[in-house]
Structure formats: C-alpha cells, structure tokens
C-alpha cells in the first residue's frame with residue numbers, strides 16, 4: 001500500500017505512539033491510548049498487514065526472589081554465614097563440633113558445605129571418619145552480588161553476561177530466585193511506516209459500514225466513503241448458545257420413544273422402598289437394600305404407601321406367594337421396611353408406580369417410558385458415578401413375548417445409530433425371563449452391555465390386578481451418551497468444562 005494512504009483515527013494514534021517510542025509493547029499501547037484492547041489488536045493487525053509496522057513477539061525474563069531468597073538478603077547466603085562463623089576459629093575445627101556448637105541451624109550448614117567446597121573458601125581434611133574444616137580466603141562472591149541486583153531490580157540489563165548468567169542458573173536451581181518467561185508483543189515502524197508518519201498522517205473520516213434505504217433514496221451515498229468488505233479478515237470465533245450435549249442426546253431419545261408410540265412418565269427421585277423394592281418382589285433382606293448400595297433418607301423417616309389393598313397384595317406375595325402361584329419368599333413382611341425412604345436406585349420404581357395405576361388411570365395396551373436420574377452408593381471412578389441416568393420403559397398387552405421386547409429395543413437402538421443388538425440371559429428378581437441388552441459398537445468392534453430387561457413376573461403384576469404381559473427394560477443412559485459423544489471418562493458426561501461443551505459437535 002502506498003505511503004500516501006489515509007489512515008483511521010485509531011491507526012493514526014497508534015502510528016504516532018509507535019513513532020515516539022521506536023518500539024512499544026501492545027499492552028502499553030492499550031494503557032497509553034486507552035483504546036479498547038480488541039480494537040488495538042485489530043488496528044495493529046491492519047497496520048502490519050498494510051506493511052507499516054512490524055509486530056514482533058518478544059520473550060522477557062522476570063527474575064524475582066523466592067521467599068527463601070528474601071531471607072538470604074538479610075542474613076547473607078548460607079555459605080557466607082557459615083564462612084563468617086568459621087573465620088573466627090584460629091585452627092582447623094572438627095566439622096561435627098562446629099555443627100553442634102556454632103548455633104547455626106544444621107540444615108543450613110549442610111547446604112553451605114557443598115557451596116563452600118565449590119567456591120573453594122574452606123579446606124576440608126579427613127582423618128579416618130573425622131572431617132576437619134578451616135577457612136581459606138573468601139573470593140568475591142558473584143552470587144551475593146546477583147542477589148542484590150535482583151532485589152534492586154537491576155538485573156535485567158546484566159542478565160546476559162556469562163558469569164551472571166551462570167550465577168542466575170545456580171541460584172534458580174537452589175530455589176533462591178525464580179525466573180519466569182513472559183511473552184509480549186512489541187510493535188515497530190517499518191521504513192514504509194516511517195515515511196507515512198514523517199509525511200504527515202492524513203486522517204480518513206469514519207467509513208460508512210451500512211448502506212441504508214435512506215442513503216439510496218436521497219442519493220447521499222454518492223458523497224460517502226464506504227468500508228470495503230474483507231472476507232478474509234480474522235474475526236473472533238463466536239459461540240452460539242446451545243443446550244448441554246447430554247440434554248441433546250436425551251431429546252433425541254425422547255423423540256424416538258414418542259415416534260414409537262410411547263408416552264413419557266416421571267416419578268419421584270426420593271422414593272419409598274415399597275416402590276423401589278417391595279413392589280418389584282425384592283425381599284426385605286435383599287443385599288441391594290443395604291446402606292452400602294442404597295442411599296437412605298433420614299428425614300422424613302416414613303413414606304406414604306399406596307392403597308391398603310395394593311400393599312396387602314404385595315405383602316402376601318412376599319410372604320407366601322398369594323394368588324400368583326409362587327411360594328413367595330417365606331418370611332414376615334414388615335410395613336416399617338417398606339415405608340423407609342431412599343434415593344431411587346432405578347427408574348423401574350417409576351414404571352412400577354405407573355403399572356399400579358392400571359384400570360384406574362389407564363387400561364392396556366399401554367406403552368410408557370421414563371428418562372431420569374438414579375442413585376447408587378458407588379465408589380466414583382472413570383466408569384462409575386453415584387448419580388447416573390437410566391431410560392426405562394414398559395409395554396403392557398396380551399400375548400407379548402421376548403420377540404416383542406427384542407423388536408422394540410432393536411428399533412430404539414437402531415434409530416440411535418446402533419444397528420446390532422443381542423439379548424443374553426441374566427437375572428433380576430422382578431423379571432422372568434431376565435435379559436441383558438448388548439449393543440455392537442462399530443468403532444470399537446465390540447459388544448457393550450447397556451442394561452437389563454425382561455418380562456415382569458406375576459408376583460409384580462398381579463398385586464396391581466394386571467393379567468396382561470408386561471415387557472420391561474431399564475438401560476444405562478450414561479454409557480450411551482459416552483458412545484454418542486466419544487467420551488472415555490464417565491465423569492465428563494456431566495462436566496461443565498466450557499471448552500468441551502462448546503466444541504462437542506451437535507449430535508443431530
């Protein structure tokens with residue numbers, strides 16, 4: 001660009017400032033001109049692209065005293081301290097005696113000895129196991145001088161002298177000083193820039209950036225200067241607001257279930273043991289109900305249980321099988337256990353609540369799902385959290401069998417992008433048969449276990465008067481999210497690391 005070019009007000013201010021200072025840090029330009037940092041950066045970029053200035057990165061060292069270093073300013077370096085104490089001795093002295101009697105901290109003496117030896121200020125003689133010391137002459141101590149230079153902020157201009165450099169390196173190793181590299185950018189005029197300034201800067205009045213209808217109608221555009229578009233200009237990356245990626249995955253799942261004809265239900269996070277366990281035919285002495293696995297709620301201490309009839313049916317089923325043709329668990333069922341409260345350990349508690357409303361709030365066929373938080377008392381690591389999510393579903397109808405379960409899970413996972421699924425036998429106290437769901441993940445060429453499923457036992461369905469078959473599943477959502485979002489640590493699923501959130505590609 002020719003040096004006769006007109007410049008903007010910002011450009012002029014900055015060019016003049018650089019001219020005055022020969023070279024100047026960007027930071028100082030901001031401080032002196034009081035122009036906003038982003039605008040300074042932009043103007044510097046414009047000027048250097050136009051060839052008027054050079055913007056160079058410079059590394060400066062900031063040398064400072066550590067806490068230990070500050071202490072030595074007052075007392076002198078350990079070797080000096082020890083030397084001074086030794087100097088008073090006329091004869092050589094036994095090192096051990098000196099350590100005991102000198103009144104100087106032994107640790108400090110130990111530090112000093114190495115340096116006294118290196119600096120050749122003392123002579124050590126060994127007799128058997130005994131070491132004697134005697135002072136020689138103390139040479140000029142560069143370390144002590146450097147320490148003072150650092151303290152007085154006079155080190156910068158001398159730091160490159162070989163001897164001082166060596167001393168700085170030693171003092172840094174000894175953790176007496178701290179050296180930090182600070183990078184900054186400085187701006188300088190190029191020969192073109194110098195000519196431009198010395199010819200006298202011509203200010204370009206503000207350029208129009210918007211062509212308005214009014215300018216066209218009145219014809220005023222003819223006398224205006226417009227800013228040119230620069231499609232190659234660097235602009236700061238902008239991030240549009242978005243939902244948390246986990247919410248996006250949940251939305252995708254929800255849409256799929258709804259597309260498949262399911263309704264969404266929700267249930268309480270603080271759940272009675274009745275719904276979380278008893279109604280699912282889990283005996284009251286089942287280990288999963290212990291504190292080691294389940295978070296218990298202390299207050300309130302009692303849950304409100306459903307209608308007496310339902311509670312009684314469940315009680316009898318546990319005790320002797322009731323009408324279900326099962327023998328039950330054969331123990332004395334206690335209301336007080338069922339009334340305890342816990343954090344829901346699975347969303348099966350929620351589908352079970354819904355099942356109990358059969359013929360009161362709905363009639364079969366019925367298909368519902370729930371996607372929600374569950375809690376288990378787990379040690380947390382990259383694979384386990386104490387708080388995680390499940391997606392649960394039931395289908396209630398006559399004549400359902402495992403093929404229907406397989407079909408529904410296959411459709412769901414297929415729409416999520418996992419084409420191959422397998423059901424393998426498993427065990428849950430509330431289903432018979434019980435199945436584990438595996439999905440095949442192409443990327444890892446591996447099968448992943450996603451959760452449980454099966455057909456609810458009569459011990460679960462009959463207490464609610466449901467004679468139809470009930471297909472049920474409860475699957476882990478977190479692993480699905482990890483696979484979808486390419487994460488390998490489960491803790492990242494719920495992380496609010498802003499960079500990761502911004503850069504996670506949209507799932508859909």
Ligand code: PHE
Pocket residue numbers: 345346347348428431434451452453454472473474475
């Ligand atoms: N509730 C089981 C779990 O938490 C999953 C499951 C749900 C199994 C429904 C069978 C039927 O893993």
